[in-house]
Amino acid sequence: MKIVIVGSGAVAINLAYGFATTTNFQVDIAARNPQKAKDIADGLDLKVYISSIEKCDTNADLYIIAVSDRAIEEVYQQLIQHVDQDSCIVHTSGTTSIEVFGSEARSVGVLYPLQTFTRNRIIDLRDVPFYLEAKDEHLKRVLVMVVEELEAKWDWLESDKRKAIHVAAVFACNFTNYMLACANQVLHEEGLNISVLQPLIEETISKALESENPIAVQTGPARRNDSRTIYMHEAYLKNTPELKELYSIISEKIMKKFE
Amino acid sequence: MKIVIVGSGAVAINLAYGFATTTNFQVDIAARNPQKAKDIADGLDLKVYISSIEKCDTNADLYIIAVSDRAIEEVYQQLIQHVDQDSCIVHTSGTTSIEVFGSEARSVGVLYPLQTFTRNRIIDLRDVPFYLEAKDEHLKRVLVMVVEELEAKWDWLESDKRKAIHVAAVFACNFTNYMLACANQVLHEEGLNISVLQPLIEETISKALESENPIAVQTGPARRNDSRTIYMHEAYLKNTPELKELYSIISEKIMKKFE
Numbered sequence: 109m110k111i112v113i114v115g116s117g118a119v120a121i122n123l124a125y126g127f128a129t130t131t132n133f134q135v136d137i138a139a140r141n142p143q144k145a146k147d148i149a150d151g152l153d154l155k156v157y158i159s160s161i162e163k164c165d166t167n168a169d170l171y172i173i174a175v176s177d178r179a180i181e182e183v184y185q186q187l188i189q190h191v192d193q194d195s196c197i198v199h200t201s202g203t204t205s206i207e208v209f210g211s212e213a214r215s216v217g218v219l220y221p222l223q224t225f226t227r228n229r230i231i232d233l234r235d236v237p238f239y240l241e242a243k244d245e246h247l248k249r250v251l252v253m254v255v256e257e258l259e260a261k262w263d264w265l266e267s268d269k270r271k272a273i274h275v276a277a278v279f280a281c282n283f284t285n286y287m288l289a290c291a292n293q294v295l296h297e298e299g300l301n302i303s304v305l306q307p308l309i310e311e312t313i314s315k316a317l318e319s320e321n322p323i324a325v326q327t328g329p330a331r332r333n334d335s336r337t338i339y340m341h342e343a344y345l346k347n348t349p350e351l352k353e354l355y356s357i358i359s360e361k362i363m364k365k366f367e
Numbered sequence: 368m369k370i371v372i373v374g375s376g377a378v379a380i381n382l383a384y385g386f387a388t389t390t391n392f393q394v395d396i397a398a399r400n401p402q403k404a405k406d407i408a409d410g411l412d413l414k415v416y417i418s419s420i421e422k423c424d425t426n427a428d429l430y431i432i433a434v435s436d437r438a439i440e441e442v443y444q445q446l447i448q449h450v451d452q453d454s455c456i457v458h459t460s461g462t463t464s465i466e467v468f469g470s471e472a473r474s475v476g477v478l479y480p481l482q483t484f485t486r487n488r489i490i491d492l493r494d495v496p497f498y499l500e501a502k503d504e505h506l507k508r509v510l511v512m513v514v515e516e517l518e519a520k521w522d523w524l525e526s527d528k529r530k531a532i533h534v535a536a537v538f539a540c541n542f543t544n545y546m547l548a549c550a551n552q553v554l555h556e557e558g559l560n561i562s563v564l565q566p567l568i569e570e571t572i573s574k575a576l577e578s579e580n581p582i583a584v585q586t587g588p589a590r591r592n593d594s595r596t597i598y599m600h601e602a603y604l605k606n607t608p609e610l611k612e613l614y615s616i617i618s619e620k621i622m623k624k625f626e
Contacts, residue, residue: 178595203596223567224586226574235566272557273564275600275614280550280564281571282587283617284543288575289582289624291539298531305532305539306576307494308482312540313572315485316547317565323548327483328541336437337462341534350620355534357616358542361609365548 109133109253112164114183115174116145118225119200121152123174126233128155131257138164148227166191170250172219173199181208188214196247202274205267206241217242219251220270221260224281233258239265239273290351297348323365330362368512371395371423373442374433375404377484378459380411382433385492387414390516397423407486425450429509431478432458440467447473455506461533464526465500476501478510479529480519483540492517498524498532549610556607582624589621 111127113120116139127135136157139145146158161183171191173183180199187197196215199208202222209216218241223231238255240262242248255262265273288309292302316322329337338359345352370386372379375398386394395416398404405417420442430450432442439458446456455474458467461481468475477500482490497514499521501507514521524532547568551561575581588596597618604611 176591177593203599222563224571224574226584226586229574231570237563237566269557269559271599271603272553272559275603276550276553276559276561277564277567278587278600278614279546279553279610280561281567282585282589282621283546283549284568285571285575285581285585285587286617286621287538287542287546288572289580289585290542291535292579292581294531294535294538298528300528300532300535301579302535302539302576302581303579304481304496305536307496308536308540309543309572309576311490312483312544313547313568315483315488316544317561317568320551320560320562321548322544322551322561325485326541326544326548327485328537328544330541332435334436340462340530341537344530344534350623351538354617354620355537358545358613361613362541362545364609 109170109250109257110136110165110168111170111172111254112136112138112168113172113174114138114161114164114187116141116148117174117176118227118229119221120145120172120174121148121154121227122223122225122231122233123172123200123221124149124154124156125152125230126258130233130259133254133257136164136168151228152230161186162190164190166195168195170254171195171197173197175199177201177204180204184209188212196250198242198247198251202277203271205271206243207267215242215244215247215250217247217251218267218270219254220265220274222273222277224277233260236260238262239270241266241270290354293348293351294345326362326366328362330359331366333363333366368392368429368509368516369395369424369427370429370431370513371397371427372431372433373397373420373423373446375400375407376433376435377486377488378480379404379431379433380407380413380486381482381484381490381492382431382459382480383408383415384411384413384489385517389492389518392513392516395423395427410487411489420445421449423449425454427454429513430454430456432456436460436463439463443468447471455509457501457506457510461536462530464530465502466526474501474503474506474509476506476510477526477529478513479524479533481532481536483536492519495519497521498529500525500529549613552607552610553604585621585625587621589618590625592622592625 198219220239223236319325457476457478479498482495578584
């Protein structure tokens with residue numbers, strides 16, 4: 109199978125790396141700025157062919173648009189002027205509906221890898237759940253072949269539910285990371301490092317995931333309605349008003365939940 | 368060594384279990400409500416002697432006050448009227464200063480296990496970092512003997528830095544758990560479960576801890592200043608205003624951080 113990945117960000121590179129190292133598929137990266145993609149791919153020793161969008165193969169089996177949400181439509185319009193009519197085209201966005209592709213008679217769909225990707229940090233795609241969406245049987249078969257070849261977990265999911273997962277992922281991933289950043293800021297002021305919290309953080313996550321209902325295992329001063337400790341913590345944070353404000357807002361939300 | 372643990376909550380039970388199963392120390396639990404402590408201890412098959420505070424041994428080597436922050440002082444006043452003058456007394460609180468014990472000539476200090484404890488969920492204490500504080504050499508020796516016998520990691524830490532760790536722990540543990548609870552609420556409305564996010568959550572935590580500076584690995588729409596996605600997510604959350612509000616507030620804080 110011939111796959112063209114459009115993009116040079118963390119998702120594009122991670123997908124390219126996964127395909128190039130674990131499948132027998134032929135993989136190209138097509139990017140607006142081929143040099144940028146080449147620099148990253150060289151660092152990873154990727155056996156892929158890198159070109160600009162205008163120069164990529166016109167007859168690949170699957171085109172994967174792995175660009176920022178707001179650029180998907182534009183890239184799609186470029187692609188369909190360039191590639192064969194019967195080529196399959198998918199995007200990788202959690203938030204963007206399949207409707208972004210309009211109503212043309214094309215094989216269009218979604219290949220959403222539910223993971224947080226960072227440049228130069230390669231994720232084993234076998235550990236990533238993929239959520240797929242496709243309107244026609246041909247693309248459905250292509251997508252299943254792709255995720256099976258990657259040995260990834262996968263499921264079909266329509267656009268609305270995929271959006272729910274993406275919103276949830278912002279809370280569970282981006283906001284969780286921000287909570288750790290806030291914790292690190294507090295520790296940093298005392299010359300301490302986030303690593304002291306490692307066992308605590310790992311137990312918190314294990315407990316929440318095992319419970320399957322994190323609110324049922326909520327702990328802490330706000331859960332106990334321990335206003336004395338909350339007051340002392342807020343006083344402690346008086347020199348970092350942005351942390352103090354966040355502490356108060358989230359504590360209040362937790363207390364309200366358990367009223 | 369003879370240890371009396373005062374309390375019947377999750378910390379008391381976890382410490383009692385740790386001492387009773389991994390050390391040769393003799394352990395008593397003394398609680399205001401011995402029956403409550405007994406019910407829990409029986410479920411865990413704990414070989415401890417359970418009594419009320421007034422009836423506990425007067426000559427133990429160490430008394431560990433593992434009660435809620437606001438009850439520490441009262442329990443301490445009860446204890447010193449009952450136990451020998453040379454007994455060591457510590458509390459287990461992250462927030463409460465050593466000054467809670469007043470200025471009497473007693474061996475007083477702190478044995479703070481940095482972990483989140485829940486009833487009926489037993490933690491291996493060897494994975495828990497203990498932070499110790501003591502004013503006199505005798506208690507210092509006793510505390511080191513205790514944590515070494517538990518095979519736990521430990522360090523000395525004065526009250527102010529311990530408070531910083533506790534504030535950080537609220538962000539990293541309690542608030543992180545709440546973010547997962549919010550994610551679960553979003554998923555629940557669509558008939559999905561937090562378990563779909565497990566690989567994402569685990570990668571988020573690994574990345575943050577490995578970076579030693581979570582803000583440096585922040586991702587997500589707010590990090591990218593992707594107001595279009597943020598707007599779509601807020602629109603998606605319109606039926607759960609409390610989630611929408613939290614989404615907006617934290618997104619704004621992240622955007623401000625990267626201005």
